[in-house]
Amino acid sequence: MTNKLVVIIFLTTLLINFTSCSFNQYILPQPASLQAEKHTYIHALQNTYPKEFTAIQRIVLQIRNKQYDFLGYLAMSRNNAFRATVFSDMGGKFIDLYYNGEKLELIHKPTGIPDKPISNGVTYDIKHLFEFIAGNNTYLVRNEKKEISVVIIISDNKFEEYIFQDNKKEMASSRSVHNGRIIREAWYQNYANFEGFDYPVPQKIFIKNYQWHYELEIELLKIVPEVKTHNAFPTE
């Protein structure tokens, strides 16, 4: 009996160790008493970009230690719809997608490339980076480094966390968490002023998608606070 117990304890310990090695559980951070700052930070998050804009970006995609560079066009509209089109460095459309706020339409992708890394990966990367829908399930957190972050709970097992630089109202990093697993992390750098914008905008963004195992480096080349709605969102 004692031997059996020892074996069970040993196996349980082994299993716990194995599980904790496999991935670190990221727990939903507890709200901090920061009622006075809440409006300021949520306002800063939601004003990272204007309600609608069009941007051109240079994108370096890294998959399995190989890099591919592209030019990306992104048009975001007020109703959380967006159009994203990716071209090769010197021409040729690679990906073209349209999200109407509820449903994704994959307008173009090379034949043979699976939909899922685009529909489940890239689409949600864009939503995470450029669309901040704060609501009743939004609160502030202060971490051990004294950084303040905005947490947006999407559902019971999903949340987004946007971490601000100390004493600055600019995002430094962010992450998406599903079922205790960090599925993407992003870092924001080189905030710069662009014509027509009230606030500095991150010129460089790094994003790691742990779910689909790729990384993107996004360099903002041009951004204007308006959209050719008719062209960008043909079904509207």
Place this chain on the structure above:
Amino acid sequence: MGESAFRLRIKPIWLGLKMKLNQFFFLLLIIGFLSIQSSAQSSQQGKELTSDEGDLFIQQMAEALKTRESMQVNFVQERHFSVFLEPLISKGICFFREPDKLRWEIYESYKSILIYNNRSVAKFDFEQGRLRKLKLGSVDIMREILNQIISWMKGDFRNSSQIYEIKIYKNKDYQLRLIPKSKELLKSIKYIELNINAQTKHVTTVLIKETETDFIQIKFSNEKDNLELAEELFDLKNPLIVSGSGGR
């Protein structure tokens, strides 16, 4: 499910994707590099040359370019995309040296350098002002394509006829139009048109027509032929940075 199990499930998809990316880049490179040879929004289409006239023209072009040992040319690339309000304008410089060296450098509105040297390929960009060599994917395919580009630099379009239907028009200048034969490539590109100066047989403009409203136009200017081009311009590890794009 642990992370390792998760990876096992995902990796085969990316392996397939990587292969498809390679195939796709093959097509993109053909599109992209035709622009090196040339340089405008569709010039007025003139009379189409007959097959014999076309062959004769390509022969004359090859003859005219035969004396060009090296070339340095500036370019302005305008990318018109109907979704965006204004075109994205990039500026760059292209270097070519016989028999097998090519460099395509963009220094505005972003910085990147692509080099082909003796069947090796390297691409660089700049990170915080410092040159960074990319761990380039699809190198084998790039190598083959760039090798073919070198042929185009010499006015040799023989191999291109397998991928494109070639039509040549004549008005003030010549327009050499390449229309993809493959349905897959046609989804991305309707045609590529090189505007060729009637006298010099040098390409002055390239038009890459993606849809009715979306196109890329590359205009070449200030072409200098047969210059002494430094070997370091084509260095695959630490290339010389030319004026306009920072220091080495």
